[in-house]
Amino acid sequence: MTAVPKSVFEYPVHVYPHHTDYAGIVWHGTYVAWMEEARVAFLRAHGLNFAHWVIAGVDLPVVELTLRYRQSLGMGMDAMVRAWLEPRRGVRLVWQYDIQNQATGETCVLGTVVLAPVDRQTRRVLRRLPAEFQQDLDRLYAE
Amino acid sequence: MTAVPKSVFEYPVHVYPHHTDYAGIVWHGTYVAWMEEARVAFLRAHGLNFAHWVIAGVDLPVVELTLRYRQSLGMGMDAMVRAWLEPRRGVRLVWQYDIQNQATGETCVLGTVVLAPVDRQTRRVLRRLPAEFQQDLDRLYAE
Amino acid sequence: MTAVPKSVFEYPVHVYPHHTDYAGIVWHGTYVAWMEEARVAFLRAHGLNFAHWVIAGVDLPVVELTLRYRQSLGMGMDAMVRAWLEPRRGVRLVWQYDIQNQATGETCVLGTVVLAPVDRQTRRVLRRLPAEFQQDLDRLYAE
Amino acid sequence: MTAVPKSVFEYPVHVYPHHTDYAGIVWHGTYVAWMEEARVAFLRAHGLNFAHWVIAGVDLPVVELTLRYRQSLGMGMDAMVRAWLEPRRGVRLVWQYDIQNQATGETCVLGTVVLAPVDRQTRRVLRRLPAEFQQDLDRLYAE
Secondary structure (H helix, E strand, C coil): CCCCCCCCEEEEEECCHHHECCCCEECCCHHHHHHHHHHHHHHHHCCCCHHHHHHCCEECCEEEEEEEECCCCECCCEEEEEEEECCCECCEEEEEEEEEECCCCCEEEEEEEEECCEECCCCCECCCCCHHHHHHHHHHHHC | CCCCCCCCEEEEEECCHHHECCCCEECCCHHHHHHHHHHHHHHHHCCCCHHHHHHCCEECCEEEEEEEECCCCECCCEEEEEEEECCCECCEEEEEEEEEECCCCCEEEEEEEEECCEECCCCCECCCCCHHHHHHHHHHHHC | CCCCCCCCEEEEEECCHHHECCCCEECCCHHHHHHHHHHHHHHHHCCCCHHHHHHCCEECCEEEEEEEECCCCECCCEEEEEEEECCCECCEEEEEEEEEECCCCCEEEEEEEEECCEECCCCCECCCCCHHHHHHHHHHHHC | CCCCCCCCEEEEEECCHHHECCCCEECCCHHHHHHHHHHHHHHHHCCCCHHHHHHCCEECCEEEEEEEECCCCECCCEEEEEEEECCCECCEEEEEEEEEECCCCCEEEEEEEEECCEECCCCCECCCCCHHHHHHHHHHHHC
């Protein structure tokens, strides 16, 4: 995967019935929601309120998503979604994820999500962010 | 339940893995999505495009929802969502649902959903609809 | 609604993007998942591990679900799912919910969920629970 | 992407409210469900009943998932999920997806999903499938 990140955000999740499928384990699409939650919680923890961006007309849609499934998680288990931001590359934000079984510390799912800022109305990629949001990001990368 | 409806809309659904939970049967919240799909498909079949309402600033949120679960549906089964509109009562739309196992014709879930038109910005109930949408509804009830 | 409950369980939820729909507010079916989470967390807080029940062959499916929507919750808001158990009536468990906007304390959604214990294989209602699980429930109601 | 496939399966989808998020477009995780539906429908169209595999103790979990998002799909739009199977490589099944806007024919999302057969109880990868299921797959690749 990547080098050891300087700052990993940990977002705990409990496996509830609605996360599972017929196999008694977490349905593969459920992780996409968990990763979104961890990402938004990470931003909040760094003083960045994503809902404010959206109200101000800037959206941050996912443009790429990759998941590799190694181990399953069963109902009633506790998972830890570990997320970190890759070093800055232009306007895109690249997140790495390592979702672990809390009880064993084993990696269950590895993920990468790439976001790109767009104008909420036109859905076009923004090459420059409004100053306020650029400061949000600068702060995020500085930490 | 209610009297036999004059016009029942039938919306077929196949049970895919993501609809199920650890028990191997349809998760109880999945039916809420199926009922929404059947409702919107019903409206489309009667020439009413819900997305147009929303673009024009009128939303139709659910204000009440009731489900009674009688039988489960397993993965790979085929269900028929049978939906009909109750006779008009003011601005609210009252939908009844009978979700059946296609193979046996048995009722699996009975549901009721009540919608109320609201202004999309203020989220306040609209006592009068814009003329265009009122005509949409009049047509719906006339059939 | 009902009389003031003796013991209310509080389960906090943040509104993430995947909880919302085109209207920018929580999609009406999302609350079904939150209510399930609050219920299972309540049971855990009282020493009852739902996953153990399932492994032992006893399931607790939802047999009735009622939701009344009063106010919407927007993306980025914080909600509090307040849940309590109605006094015992036979083998069924009756849960009441009052989902509030944390910032204002206003009720957004009122809900009722009825569960019935079934044999996991046959899906038939169990008139008597295995002793271990009966003790779980007795403890739950005693508190 | 890959060479033109010999046999593309087309699975139409309508964008319902529950597929969307606050941005009024399909939430990025929704595509994972659509891809699963298209895959299972493809198998059914080729006489392979996935639920039978599961009952017989063979599961086909997703081991890798990649999505690239190019254009959004708004509520009320019609999409076509185009899916095909890559030439056989060992026991893994590699699916390619091109999800298009039906009205314009433009590609909205490109996806790849890799499945691996596992024993349902042990979750270990099966190097050999039971003869019945091997024949299912041989038929799938022969077409």
